[in-house]
Amino acid sequence: MATYNKRGYKPKTQKEKEEVVETDSATAEVFSSLDEGANKTEEWVSENQNIILIVVGVLVAIALGSWAYQVFRVEPRAEEALVESAQANEYYLQAVNATGEQQDSLYNMALEDSNGKYGLIKIAENYSGTPSGNIANYQAGMAYLNLGGANYQNAIDYLTAYDGDGSILEAYAAGGIGDALVQVDQKADAVSYYLKAADIQSNEFTTPKYLLKAAQAALDTGDNSTAVSSLERIEEEYPDAPEASTAKVLLAQAQIAD
Structure with a gap:
């Protein structure tokens, strides 16, 4: 200056x-x-003060409306869904730990209404958008997958509707869709779901499991390159996983066929 x-x-x-x-x-x-x-x-x-006041009023109304909807509609509905789903959840957990005909019976009890309470089907339908409704999609899908027979498409539909938000359950859901697709002889489609399941949350439990399933389905469809890359990942990244010994044998076969 x-x-x-x-x-x-x-x-x-x-x-x-x-x-x-x-x-x-x-x-x-x-x-x-x-x-x-x-x-x-x-x-x-x-x-333009009238326009400004209108715009401000609309923004305030939206904010208040969102708050009121959350407080008076979403939260009570979520609590109601949690109470309503208690019985179905209990049947589902019992089914997971059961075997044979008892397991099938418990899965069916979890799916259907009983004793004046909703089953998983109605919970998923009537409480969509709540945590309980979302998890009901997962449980219903897994129940149908385990029941098998004519239920595989239902399993695919419910597991597809489930939003796991990157959790380990999302990996299981994607893997479950892959399992259902294999059962209805759509193995090429199953491969992509197995690969997705393997990478949703990489770890030594689900990742080698679904990589092996992807490789097996890929070999069955003649997609040897995908099989080789999946098996090599198990061998290189998860040599101590239970799937590693099977992967080693399949890798040798896939490399010869590739």
Whole structure:
């Protein structure tokens, strides 16, 4: 900054006086522009205040509506779904730990309404958008998968509807879809679901399991390159997994056929 611009300094030469005048003029012009812009803004606000109030009102209404919906609709509905699903969840957990005909019976009891309470089918339908409704899709899909027979398409539909948000259950759901597709002889489609299941949450339990299933389904469809890459991943990344010994044998076969 020039010396003559400091507070209290008085210009001495004619040149400094001219520069001070020029600087003051420029400053005045800036403030004049700011004032002009402020006036235009005030005029625009004044002319459009009704529109502004309407827009603000709409935004406030949306915010309040969202809050009210969450508090008075979503949360009570989620709590209601949790209470309603208690019986179906109990039957499902018992079925997971059972075998044979008893297991089939428990899966059916979990799926259907009983004792005045909804089964998994109705919970998924009537409480969609709640955590209980979402998990009911997963449980219903797995129940149908285990029941087998004519239930594989139902298994695919419910497991597809489940949103696992990257959790381990999403991996099981994708793998379950793959299992159902294998049973209905759509092994080429099953491969993609097994590979998806393997990578949703990489770990030493689900990843080698679904890589092996992907390789087996790929070999059955003649997709030897996919089989080789899946088996090599098991051999390289998960050499201590239970699937590693089977993967080693299949890899040798796939490499010969590739």
